[in-house]
Amino acid sequence: xxxxxxxxxxxxxxxxxxxxxxxxxxxxxxxxxxxxxxxxxxxxxxxxxxxxxxxxxxxxxxxxxxxxxxxxxxxxxxxxxxxxxxxxxxxxxxxxxxxxxxxxxxxxxxxxxxxxxxxxxxxxxxxxxxxxxxxxxxxxxxxxxxxxxxxxxxxxxxxxxxxxxxxxxxxxxxxxxxxxxxxxxxxxxxxxxxxxxxxxxxxxxxxxxxxxxxxxxxxxxxxxxxxxxxxxxxxxxxxxxxxxxxxxxxxxxxxxxxxxxxxxxxxxxxxxxxxxxx
Amino acid sequence: xxxxxxxxxxxxxxxxxxxxxxxxxxxxxxxxxxxxxxxxxxxxxxxxxxxxxxxxxxxxxxxxxxxxxxxxxxxxxxxxxxxxxxxxxxxxxxxxxxxxxxxxxxxxxxxxxxxxxxxxxxxxxxxxxxxxxxxxxxxxxxxxxx
Numbered sequence: 001x002x003x004x005x006x007x008x009x010x011x012x013x014x015x016x017x018x019x020x021x022x023x024x025x026x027x028x029x030x031x032x033x034x035x036x037x038x039x040x041x042x043x044x045x046x047x048x049x050x051x052x053x054x055x056x057x058x059x060x061x062x063x064x065x066x067x068x069x070x071x072x073x074x075x076x077x078x079x080x081x082x083x084x085x086x087x088x089x090x091x092x093x094x095x096x097x098x099x100x101x102x103x104x105x106x107x108x109x110x111x112x113x114x115x116x117x118x119x120x121x122x123x124x125x126x127x128x129x130x131x132x133x134x135x136x137x138x139x140x141x142x143x144x145x146x147x148x149x150x151x152x153x154x155x156x157x158x159x160x161x162x163x164x165x166x167x168x169x170x171x172x173x174x175x176x177x178x179x180x181x182x183x184x185x186x187x188x189x190x191x192x193x194x195x196x197x198x199x200x201x202x203x204x205x206x207x208x209x210x211x212x213x214x215x216x217x218x219x220x221x222x223x224x225x226x227x228x229x230x231x232x233x234x235x236x237x238x239x240x241x242x243x244x245x246x247x248x249x250x251x252x253x254x255x256x257x258x259x260x261x262x263x264x265x266x267x268x269x270x271x272x273x274x275x276x277x278x
Numbered sequence: 279x280x281x282x283x284x285x286x287x288x289x290x291x292x293x294x295x296x297x298x299x300x301x302x303x304x305x306x307x308x309x310x311x312x313x314x315x316x317x318x319x320x321x322x323x324x325x326x327x328x329x330x331x332x333x334x335x336x337x338x339x340x341x342x343x344x345x346x347x348x349x350x351x352x353x354x355x356x357x358x359x360x361x362x363x364x365x366x367x368x369x370x371x372x373x374x375x376x377x378x379x380x381x382x383x384x385x386x387x388x389x390x391x392x393x394x395x396x397x398x399x400x401x402x403x404x405x406x407x408x409x410x411x412x413x414x415x416x417x418x419x420x421x422x423x424x
Contacts, residue, residue: 106312106390116333129363145363250363256331 035178037213039135041249042241044127082199083232095198112193116254118147120170120194121187122207122223126239130247140176140183145249153185163188164203170194172207183211202229217243310414313386313396318419321355322382328375335359337375337397339383356394357385364411379403384417 084092095109102109118124129145142151153176160166166173166189176185187207195201205227213219218240225235327338337357344350359365362372375381380403385395397410398417407421 103311104389106388106392113333250366252332252361252363254332256329256336257333258336 035183036135037181037216038133038140038183038211038219041130041132041244041247042127042219043130043244043247045240045242082197082235084199084230085232088200088230092199099198111198112195114257116147116257117193118149118170119144119196120149121151121172121174121190122209122225123194123196124149124151124171125209125221125223127241129252130244130249131241132249143249145252147254148252153183159186160188163206166203168192168203176211181213183209183213185209185211199235200230201225201227204228205230310386310396312389314389315386315396315415315418318384318386318398318417319395320382320384320419320421321357322380323355325375325377325379325381326354327377330362330372332361332363334361335365337381337383337400339381353393355385357383357397358394359397360411360414364413365408368409368411370408374402374408375400382421384419384421386415 082092099109099111108114112119119126119128124144125142127144131142131144134141134143138154138156140153140155142153143149144151149171151171151174153174155176157175159175160173168189168191170191170193172187172189174185174187176183178184185208187209188205189203190201190205190207192201205225208224208226210222211219212222220238220240222238223236225231227235321339321341323339323341325337326340327336329336329338335358337359339355339357341353341355342350343353360368366372382401384398384400386398387395396414398414398419399407399409399421401407401421409416
């Protein structure tokens with residue numbers, strides 16, 4: 001009898017967390033560690049609702065062959081064009097054009113990438129490489145393998161007000177709360193250099209996300225960028241992730257970028273004879 | 279005044295889309311526009327360097343040409359690979375290539391004509407073959423034979 005009871009107790013102990021994890025959270029609830037649905041390791045995937053999906057017609061239009069077989073791999077570009085105000089369009093297009101020409105020459109422009117700077121927000125959430133979600137009582141933490149980026153979403157804090165008081169950073173200041181199975185997040189305080197696809201933004205930019213858990217193994221991040229200075233309307237896109245429980249994030253230190261255009265030997269460095277072995 | 283992305287400016291959108299393609303952060307750092315994917319070449323040589331670093335892994339390869347009666351010359355190639363993460367997920371191991379190894383590689387050469395290119399596939403001395411991850415694309419030249 002005693003062993004039977006012990007067995008039941010063990011089953012309940014094991015079952016309890018499962019039931020708790022599966023139960024939908026209450027609207028507006030911010031209690032810690034009761035929304036473990038995002039915990040784990042995730043990889044970006046192509047999905048009908050994912051903004052990176054490129055149709056055959058669009059692929060042809062984009063001349064994607066130029067970039068290898070991008071169609072066969074997770075596409076991390078945002079298909080939706082930024083709704084820039086008229087006065088900023090030509091400068092942005094010029095940047096894209098110069099960037100393309102520089103790439104063809106093998107001398108990429110000086111950008112955050114060429115200087116080994118991390119993406120920051122919102123680009124980090126493209127999930128260039130897999131990411132892991134951790135949680136502590138006060139925050140949810142996204143760790144992106146690329147550049148080993150770490151982003152905190154605080155569940156127990158209010159957003160900084162006014163927005164322009166937020167100290168500029170690559171990932172800014174994010175606050176969030178759960179509404180059902182969706183983590184609602186607001187981010188402000190992104191520094192000027194952190195630009196997705198070279199699109200400029202002001203210190204009034206806000207990034208709103210609805211990180212929706214669609215199933216135990218799928219979530220979508222619906223991102224909306226608002227910027228009254230540079231954009232005419234919200235810029236929205238969605239990225240989809242699937243759980244990858246077996247994956248362990250690797251180190252990522254950007255230590256030898258031979259495309260660094262800061263170097264006066266830029267093009268020579270790119271494909272010069274390799275240095276001697278140590 | 280706001281720009282319209284409507285039908286009347288469809289041609290403009292098309293132009294932007296083509297331009298926006300250049301912004302694809304393939305491999306995170308640059309597009310593959312500098313490499314000639316349509317004229318891939320095969321190289322057989324001796325490894326002088328295997329650097330397992332981010333944002334890219336590099337292989338240094340000495341390729342000897344001009345055998346027979348002519349004087350042999352050695353060309354030093356630098357082959358750009360994906361990053362350790364992509365390669366790890368493609369089955370590579372950080373120490374699977376060593377200085378002195380004889381390997382064969384198919385690359386998309388630099389358009390500039392310099393001795394370098396983007397790896398498509400590599401065949402190791404023990405016969406194993408490895409691609410360069412999805413974003414780099416597949417080889418159009420067989421790594422076997424001439």
